[in-house]
Amino acid sequence: MNIIFVDIDGPLLPRKMHMFHSNRRLGINPDTGVGFYPEFDQFAIRAFNLWAKYGNAKIVFSTNWAFSHTEAQLKEIMLLNGLGFDYHEKVFTPKKMTSRRGNEIVWWLEDNTEAGDKFIAVDDDTTCQDIQTLIDSTHRGTVIEAKGEWINVDYDNGMSWDNFIDGCEVLGIDLDVIYEDEFGIKPLSQKQKDYRLGLLDSLI
Numbered sequence: 526m527n528i529i530f531v532d533i534d535g536p537l538l539p540r541k542m543h544m545f546h547s548n549r550r551l552g553i554n555p556d557t558g559v560g561f562y563p564e565f566d567q568f569a570i571r572a573f574n575l576w577a578k579y580g581n582a583k584i585v586f587s588t589n590w591a592f593s594h595t596e597a598q599l600k601e602i603m604l605l606n607g608l609g610f611d612y613h614e615k616v617f618t619p620k621k622m623t624s625r626r627g628n629e630i631v632w633w634l635e636d637n638t639e640a641g642d643k644f645i646a647v648d649d650d651t652t653c654q655d656i657q658t659l660i661d662s663t664h665r666g667t668v669i670e671a672k673g674e675w676i677n678v679d680y681d682n683g684m685s686w687d688n689f690i691d692g693c694e695v696l697g698i699d700l701d702v703i704y705e706d707e708f709g710i711k712p713l714s715q716k717q718k719d720y721r722l723g724l725l726d727s728l729i
Contacts, residue, residue, distance in 0.1 A: 527582035527696050528613065528637075528644040528673075530630055531573065533590045535649030536676075537565040537606075539683030565606040569684040572692070573608060576645070579703055580696030583613040587630055587646065591617050613637070627652035631659040635667040644673035645692045649680040 531537070542548055547564040576582060586599055594602070596616055603610060615637055618629040630646050630653065638644070646653050653675040660669045674695050676688050693700060701712035 526642045527580045529582045530585050530587040530646040532648040533588045535680040536647045536678045537569050538563050540681040542566055562602050562605050566683045570607050572684050572689045576692050579698045584610040585613050587618045625652040626650040627655040634669050634671050638671035640670035642671035645676050645695050647676045649678045
C-alpha cells in the first residue's frame, strides 16, 4: 500500500495563490448559502493526481484544515479542484491541539501500515523532518516498517518539479510510463539514449 499525506496550505494552497480573488472570499456566501471554496495551484493538482494514479496510492489528510472542516467538506473541496482521490478509511492523521505534524504522521503510520508500505508526506511543516528519526526510535514501542520521505514544499511558491520527481521516486513511479500513458511519448531505447548523450558530449 502506498500512502500520500496531504497538507493543504503550502502544497495545494501556497502563498502565491492568495493573489487570486477566489482565495480572498472563503467561507459561506450569505446571499446564496453556498460555500466559497479555495482555488488550488494547478501544478500541485496535476502532481497529486499523477502520484495517486501511478503510485496506486491512498490519500490521508494531514492538515490544520481538519480542525475546521469535516471529512465530507474536505473531500468536496478536493473534488471541486479536480482532485480524484482514493482515500484511506482512516482519512485523518490523529491530532491534539498541541501536537506536531511529524508526530501525527508517525502515529498514523504506527496504527495503519505494515512492511512493504511506502509513503510521502507532502508538507511545508518543518516538523516533518523528524519523521524518520521518530520511525527509527522505539516510539510507543511499535516498530514501523513502512518506508517513505518528507517532500519538503516551499510555502510561498508551492510544489516544484523537484518535489514531484522526489515523490515519484519514493512511490516507485516511472516517469517514462507517465509520459507514454498521458502524452503518447514513447521512452527512448538504450541506443537512442546513448546517441543523444553522444551529441550532448560533442557540444560540450
